[in-house]
Amino acid sequence: MMLPGFPDAAPLDGLAGGVLIGLAAAVMLLGLGRIAGVSGIAAKAAGLGGSGMARGSAWMFFIGLPLGALAVMLASGGLEARFASPLVLAIAGLLVGVGTRLGSGCTSGHGVCGMSRLSGRSIVATVTFMAAGIATVAIMNALGWEVL
Amino acid sequence: MRANVTSLVSGTLFGAGLALGGMTNPARVRGFLDLFGNWDPTLAFVMGGALVVMAIAWQIVPRMARPVMAETFQLPSKSDLTPRLIGGAALFGVGWGVAGLCPGPGIAALVIEPVSAAIFVVAMLAGMALVRLTEG
Numbered sequence: 277m278m279l280p281g282f283p284d285a286a287p288l289d290g291l292a293g294g295v296l297i298g299l300a301a302a303v304m305l306l307g308l309g310r311i312a313g314v315s316g317i318a319a320k321a322a323g324l325g326g327s328g329m330a331r332g333s334a335w336m337f338f339i340g341l342p343l344g345a346l347a348v349m350l351a352s353g354g355l356e357a358r359f360a361s362p363l364v365l366a367i368a369g370l371l372v373g374v375g376t377r378l379g380s381g382c383t384s385g386h387g388v389c390g391m392s393r394l395s396g397r398s399i400v401a402t403v404t405f406m407a408a409g410i411a412t413v414a415i416m417n418a419l420g421w422e423v424l
Numbered sequence: 425m426r427a428n429v430t431s432l433v434s435g436t437l438f439g440a441g442l443a444l445g446g447m448t449n450p451a452r453v454r455g456f457l458d459l460f461g462n463w464d465p466t467l468a469f470v471m472g473g474a475l476v477v478m479a480i481a482w483q484i485v486p487r488m489a490r491p492v493m494a495e496t497f498q499l500p501s502k503s504d505l506t507p508r509l510i511g512g513a514a515l516f517g518v519g520w521g522v523a524g525l526c527p528g529p530g531i532a533a534l535v536i537e538p539v540s541a542a543i544f545v546v547a548m549l550a551g552m553a554l555v556r557l558t559e560g
Contacts, residue, residue, distance in 0.1 A: 279465065282463070282464065282465055284452075284455060284462070284464045284466075285464050285465050285466045285469075286446055286452075286466050287465070287466065287469045288469075289444055289445060289446060289466070290445045290446060290466040290467065290468075290469030290470045290473070291469045291470070291472065291473045292441075292444055292445070292473070293440075293441045293442065293443070293444035293445020293446065293447065293470050293473070294441065294445055294469060294470040294471060294472060294473020294474040294475075294477075295441070295473040295474070295476075295477055296437050296438075296440050296441030296444060296445075297437075297438055297441035297442065297445070297470065297473070297474040297477075298441075298473060298474040298475070298476065298477025298478045298481075299437050299441075299477055300434045300435070300436075300437035300438035300441060301434070301438070301474065301477075301478050301481070302477055302478060302480075302481035303430060303433055303434040303437060304430075304431070304434040305478075305481050305482075305485065305491075306481060306484060306485070306488065306491060306492055307430040307433075307434070307491055307492050307493045307494070308427055308430050308431065308434075308491055308493055308494045309490070309491030309494045309496060309497035309498055309499070310491075310494075310497075310498055310499070311499065311500060312434055312438060314438070314526075314527040314528040314531065315527045315552075318527055318531065318545075318548070318549070318552070319549075319552045319556075322549050322552065322553075324549065324552045324553050324556045325552075325556055326552075328498055329427075329431070329498075330427060332427075332428055333427045333428050333430075333431040334431070336428045336429075336431040336432040336435060337431045337432065337434055337435035337438075338435065338531060339432065339435065340431070340432045340433070340434065340435020340436035340437075340438065340439055341435050341436075341438060341439035341442070341528060341531040341532040341534075342439060342531060342532055342533075342534040342535040343432075343435070343436045343439060343535075344435065344436040344437060344438060344439025344440035344441070344442070344443065344532065345439045345440065345442065345443040345448055345532040345533065345534075345535050345536060346439075346535040347436070347439075347440055348439075348440050348443035348444050349443065349535060349536060355443055355448060355449065355536050356446075356449050356451075357448055357449040357450070357451075357533060357536050357537050358449060358450060358451040359450055359523075359533075359537050359540035359541070360450065360522070360523045360524070360540075362539075362540070362543050364522060364523055365523050365525075365540055365543045365544045365547065366543055366544075366547040367519075367522060367523075367547075368519045368520075368522040368523030368525060368544065368547070369519070369523075369525075369530070369543065369544040369545065369546070369547025369548040369550070369551065370519070370547045370548070370550060370551040370554075371515050371516065371518055371519025371522065371551065372516055372519035372520060372525070372526060372527065372530075372544075372548050372551065373519075373547065373548035373549060373550060373551020373552040373553075373554070373555075374512075374515055374551040374552070374554055374555055375512050375513065375514070375515030375516025375517070375518070375519055375551075376512070376516050376527060376548075376552070377512065377551070377552050377555035377556070378508050378509075378511060378512025378515065378555060379508070379509055379510075379511070379512025379513035379514075379515070379516050380500075380502075380509060380512065382516060382526050382527050382528070383520075383526045383527075383528065384438075384526075384527070384528050386513070387471065388471070388474045388475065388478055389478060390500075391475060392474075392475045392478035392479045392481075392482055393478075393482050395500070395503075396503060396505065397500075397502060397503060397504070397505060397509060400505055400509065400510065400513075401509055401510070401512075401513040402513075404510050404513035404514050404517060405513045405514065405516045405517030405520060406457075406517065407517065408513070408514045408515075408516070408517025408518050408520075408521065409457040409517040409518070409520045409521035410457050410458075410459045410460075410521070411517075411521070412457070412517065412518045412520075412521025412522060413454055413457040413458050413459075413461070413521045414458075414459070414460050414461070416521070416522070417458065417460075417461055423522065423523065424450060424451050424454060424524065
């Protein structure tokens with residue numbers, strides 16, 4: 277399905293992907309009584325604090341992420357992806373790592389789990405990182421800095 | 425064991441959702457953040473779909489005595505807005521905008537672009553370690 281005015285958008289794939297992400301977070305919430313916050317779970321798996329779940333469970337979730345992507349990749353015959361250069365990826369990764377620990381979460385914990393619970397902290401965090409991301413891309417574009 | 429299987433199922437569904445929704449492609453995520461340029465609204469549909477399902481899940485929680493596979497619910501209880509929360513979220517947002525990757529898609533993309541995704545994930549863990557080291 278095409279979205280009028282947005283030839284690059286994939287609204288149905290997006291919606292289907294979102295429902296799967298919601299189901300994943302619901303399995304974590306109703307199954308284990310926990311938030312599916314990827315940054316906290318990744319920190320736990322790496323032994324860097326983070327989520328209160330058992331380290332083995334954190335690893336299972338961590339490993340599941342690429343397994344799920346692999347399933348979609350195999351089923352769809354390949355996934356389109358364009359990545360920045362190693363230096364840019366390293367800088368971005370550092371910022372994301374520091375930021376998610378200080379900010380207690382990322383797009384999954386705050387954006388999906390917290391906002392759907394109407395958590396004030398999560399709504400403020402989500403608005404903040406969305407605004408920062410939008411500003412970053414706008415400034416980079418204005419400076420003509422193409423990274424992808 | 426049951427906790428591990430539940431966690432694996434959740435992670436796998438999560439990774440499949442990210443890939444299906446296009447979030448493992450940094451170009452698409454940056455397209456969403458390019459609000460004042462060539463805006464790609466796909467991520468809004470991803471967020472919308474996830475939020476509707478999770479809003480329903482939160483309605484079920486009060487009706488449960490305990491989670492299906494665990495003894496108790498262990499949910500965040502903080503409600504204070506601190507400079508740390510806002511500053512951390514802002515730093516995260518800048519990193520997200522720079523490369524179009526956040527933690528979930530970065531880890532999921534390890535099977536799509538292994539070297540690029542690994543550089544991002546290792547740097548992310550290094551950033552997390554930095555916070556851990558400075559705060560003890």
